[in-house]
Amino acid sequence: MPELPEVETMRRTIGSCVGTRIEQVERCACRLKPIQVSPRIDHLRRRLVGRNIVATERAGKRVVLRLDSDEALVIEPRMTGLVLVAAPPDEEHLRLRINLKPGFARNGRAATADRLLYWDRRGLGSVRLMRADEFAAAFGPPNLGPDALQISAEQLRERLRASRRAVKVALLDQQAVAGIGNLYAAEILFVAEVDPRKRCDRLRRVDWQRVHAATQKVLAEAIRYEGSTLADGTYRNALNKQGSYQNHHRVYGRAGEPCPRCGEQEVRRIVQAQRATFFCPSCQKR
DNA sequence: CATATGTCCTGAGAGC
DNA sequence: TGCTCTCAGGACATAT
Numbered sequence: 001m002p003e004l005p006e007v008e009t010m011r012r013t014i015g016s017c018v019g020t021r022i023e024q025v026e027r028c029a030c031r032l033k034p035i036q037v038s039p040r041i042d043h044l045r046r047r048l049v050g051r052n053i054v055a056t057e058r059a060g061k062r063v064v065l066r067l068d069s070d071e072a073l074v075i076e077p078r079m080t081g082l083v084l085v086a087a088p089p090d091e092e093h094l095r096l097r098i099n100l101k102p103g104f105a106r107n108g109r110a111a112t113a114d115r116l117l118y119w120d121r122r123g124l125g126s127v128r129l130m131r132a133d134e135f136a137a138a139f140g141p142p143n144l145g146p147d148a149l150q151i152s153a154e155q156l157r158e159r160l161r162a163s164r165r166a167v168k169v170a171l172l173d174q175q176a177v178a179g180i181g182n183l184y185a186a187e188i189l190f191v192a193e194v195d196p197r198k199r200c201d202r203l204r205r206v207d208w209q210r211v212h213a214a215t216q217k218v219l220a221e222a223i224r225y226e227g228s229t230l231a232d233g234t235y236r237n238a239l240n241k242q243g244s245y246q247n248h249h250r251v252y253g254r255a256g257e258p259c260p261r262c263g264e265q266e267v268r269r270i271v272q273a274q275r276a277t278f279f280c281p282s283c284q285k286r
Numbered sequence: 287c288a289t290a291t292g293t294c295c296t297g298a299g300a301g302c
Numbered sequence: 303t304g305c306t307c308t309c310a311g312g313a314c315a316t317a318t
Contacts, residue, residue: 276311
């Protein structure tokens with residue numbers, strides 16, 4: 001489930017690995033089907049060991065570690081992946097261990113992390129080491145749209161206004177706008193008071209402005225609460241600490257409960273493109 | 287070209 | 303209790 005707020009929180013909480021040197025790279029032996037790692041582990045190790053981590057970034061829903069070799073280690077958690085600098089929730093789902101030598105970052109700050117772990121229960125995620133050209137091709141236009149926190153209202157409208165898809169489905173399109181997933185799409189449209197079933201080409205300019213404003217508001221809130229840890233308890237930040245935005249969800253996972261705005265209608269759950277959508281039929285009429 | 291559907295994977299929870 | 307079935311939704315492959 002990690003979407004923009006969760007991945008951004010992961011990125012921020014691995015700050016203590018910036019300025020460290022990679023000492024050792026190990027694929028963890030576990031009974032589970034191996035996750036995708038590229039290049040293969042021996043090549044990965046050769047290109048990683050001895051490199052310094054110089055910065056952390058986020059590319060949509062991926063955590064990016066910049067190295068002094070000008071390569072980037074790209075970690076994509078998909079549904080259940082975690083990037084950790086602390087002890088993992090359990091050992092059996094640990095997929096990759098990178099041991100670090102602590103040091104100092106360029107800004108003189110202490111780099112205290114002695115490990116960077118990739119943990120993934122379902123194993124849909126991946127870890128990839130990419131050269132600069134590979135990175136640019138994979139995450140530049142047209143493969144990845146502008147980040148949801150950077151995009152302007154007019155840009156968002158331009159990129160989606162001609163689409164015939166339902167606006168909820170279109171907001172999940174990472175080529176259109178990067179970072180929004182199923183949970184936050186529902187929250188955003190509730191705040192914007194826009195019907196998730198409405199086709200993009202039927203929305204007016206003012207509706208796009210509302211969707212854009214709601215996007216900024218919801219994502220900023222969610223980052224402030226360090227993301228959403230749902231009932232299964234999977235999501236944690238890099239220090240293995242739960243998020244708390246789940247306590248502030250307006251509609252996601254709240255089918256049958258009274259709408260937090262009108263208090264009259266119940267929150268409804270429908271399915272769009274094989275994914276659950278939650279909304280209030282009387283508040284979201286735009 | 288745009289849009290829709292199927293697939294990957296594991297574990298939790300429902301229902302019998 | 304223990305089995306089978308369904309569901310969760312990231313990104314990408316394939317189909318329409």
